[in-house]
Amino acid sequence: MKYFWLSFCIVLPTITFSSFIKAQDSESEYDLEEIVIASTRNRRSFEQQPTRVEVLGIEEINEKANMKPGDIRMLLNETTGIHIQQTSATSFNSSIRIQGLNGKYTQILRDGMPLYGGFSGGLGLLQIAPLDLQQVELIKGSSSTLYGGGAIAGLVNLITKKPGTEPERSLLLNATSAGGIDASGFFSSMGQSVGTSLFTSYNKSNAYDPADNGFSAIPKFERWTFSPRLFLEGPNSELRFGINAVVEDRIGGDMGYIKGNRISPAYFEKSSTERISTQIEYSSQWLSGNEFVFRNSINHYQRDLNVPEFSFAGTQVSSFSEVHILGASEALEWVAGLNLWTEDFDHDEFSRPLVVDLALDFNSQTMGAFFQGTFAFSDQWVIESGLRVDSTADYGDFLLPRVSLLYKPSAQTSLRFGGGLGYKEPTPFSEEAEMIQFRGLMPIDSKLLDAETSAGLNIDINQTFEFGNGLSLDLNLLLFYTRVEDPIRLIEFYPKQFAYRQPDDYLDTQGSEISAVWRWNDFKYVFGYTHADVQEHGAIEVNSITLMPKDRINNVFVYEREDDIRIGVEAYYYGQQLLNDGSKSRDFWVFGLMIEKLFKENFSFFLNFENFSDTRQTRFDSVYSGSRVNPVFADIFAPLDGFVINGGMKLQL
DSSP states (O other), X not given: OOOHHHHHHHTSOHHHHGGGOOOTTOOOTTOOOOOOOOTTOSOOOGGGOSSOXXXXXXXXXXXXXXXXXXXXXXXXXXXXXEEEEEOOTTTOOEEEEETTBOGGGEEEEETTEEOSOGGGGTTGGGGOOXXXXXXXXXXXXXXXXXXXXXXXXXXXXXXXOOOOSSXXXXXXXXXXXXXXXXXXXXXXXXXXXXXXXXXXXXXXXXXXXXXXSSBOSBOEEEEEEEEEEEEEEOSSEEEEEEXXXXXXXXXXXXXXXXXXXXXXXXXXXXXXXXXXXXXXXXXXXXXXXXXXXXXXXEEEEEEEEEETTEEEXXXXXXXXXXXXXXXXXXXXXXXXXXXXXXXXXXXXXXXXXXXXXXXXXXXXXXXXEEEEEEEESSSSEEEEEEEEXXXXXXXXXXXXXXXXXXXXXXXXXXXXXXXEEEEEOOOSOSHHHXXXXXXXXXXXXXXXXXXXXXEEEEEEEEEEEEEETTEEEEEEEEEEEEEEESOOEEEEEETTEEEEXXXXXXXXXXXXXXXXXXXXXXXXXEEEEEEEEEEEEOXXXXXXXXXXXXXXXXXXXXEEETTTEEEEEEEEEEOOOBOXXXXXXOOEEEEEEEEEEEETTTEEEEEEEEXXXXXXXXXXXXXXXXXXXXXXXXXXXXXXXXXXXXXXXXXXX
């Protein structure tokens, strides 16, 4: 469960967290280490960023690894304004929704480079282990000026660790009451000019059926992750090169089938994946003081998905290349650059439909140019504005401006205003396609579809109160609105035949996030509230989007004695959700408890009671209808795994 450092940054938007990050000459008793933001690509201090950025730091990530060492779903899901939607009842596939918008509108980056888009995005959140992450940066709202198409709702930038001045040797061991085992290790060292790091992880789970209905709520899976990196530093330059390899076998469905009973017909969902990606980044400081940066990533992703009487397999090869230059004067900081995205998906011939024209082969190429400047009028007023031009192979050109304004009348008060345009090219790979396992999916027809375009606005207000005697209060209010023109939906035209079309005029989301942190000596209470109203506007009627709670409440109460013990209790409320049959789900609460005991500086033991209220959708209603052999699964709106205990240890060798 989440105790102070975790809950502090997860539940509270980080623009609030910036109130606790004081300049080095501050006399505040809460001085913290300066945080460097990579996603905005400027050199300003955290609290002087005009763009609203939320940061989950190394302490939060390490502590979150206590609860979910194998993936980052919980790390993101319990962040205000973010909802993780499970798309499969048996295999645990999930998608991220920022401010209520579909997962396809969010970019997930690794060190500023996209590795989890297209076909490789379906299991992405389930295959990212957190132990090698230095921090996670979140930007909500349009971020297309720097990061191009797909960042309509926002972006998640996963920043990996670099070798420090001291070697690091970390080991995490974990086991769960659901039959899961996790073992992760991170090792790094830095010499005078050469550094290395190695992250490796083994994650395994047995199939788990807490409802005793014969179907897995947690699938059986086994995954290996191997990620070595090399760092070369010169007097005025730095080169980083890394490889990330992930191999996983996953099977969910009928418990008897999973355990080896292959005699009787049964439903199953089996997925085998292989991911190999490379990342290279070179930066050089010029004599003028400007910095030149080159980045490249190549991602090779292969997946073989099998369900009864159907299989879908293919290979995606995608690449990203960028060059940009950063410069700064006394009042102006700027960045200008070019980048190129390519994506090529080859539908495996053994799983192709009989009609060749129905194969889902897909490719795209996009070239972009961008410029962004950050100008300080004074200590109180800072503006950041940018412009991007993208040229796509199939959907023409896009002009993408963005602007952010910071007004800071005092050290305790800040206001931010931001807005911009975005777009998203049509792709056959979406959470709707994952939900039907790509069965009956028609290819993308660029002659019938247009790219989705968007406009969005965020307004953020933060106020800090210091009462003395260790008592303080932080309040934060975020208002947001995003409108997407010609949203693409997956529609069933004929029985078991699905195609992407644009039946609605526009889709919009509007709402607010309210956060508060009370802290008094060793005690913390964190409150977060999210309201997101997402609607599809057609020619005749307006419909709310399905499987998205309009209201969520986060409560976390923490007691922490430094270098000794941490205890955290949390309660999360999920409001009603509209289901695809037109009915509404029930609302529900999820409760948790976490304890961690620290022994000296190199060892700790943790115990986590996740969802000890055993809130499960299968306690409300059946999760499927029809027969066990040919089930029809209901919409997933609540947890399926219920109460799970996990515990383990962390070592610094």
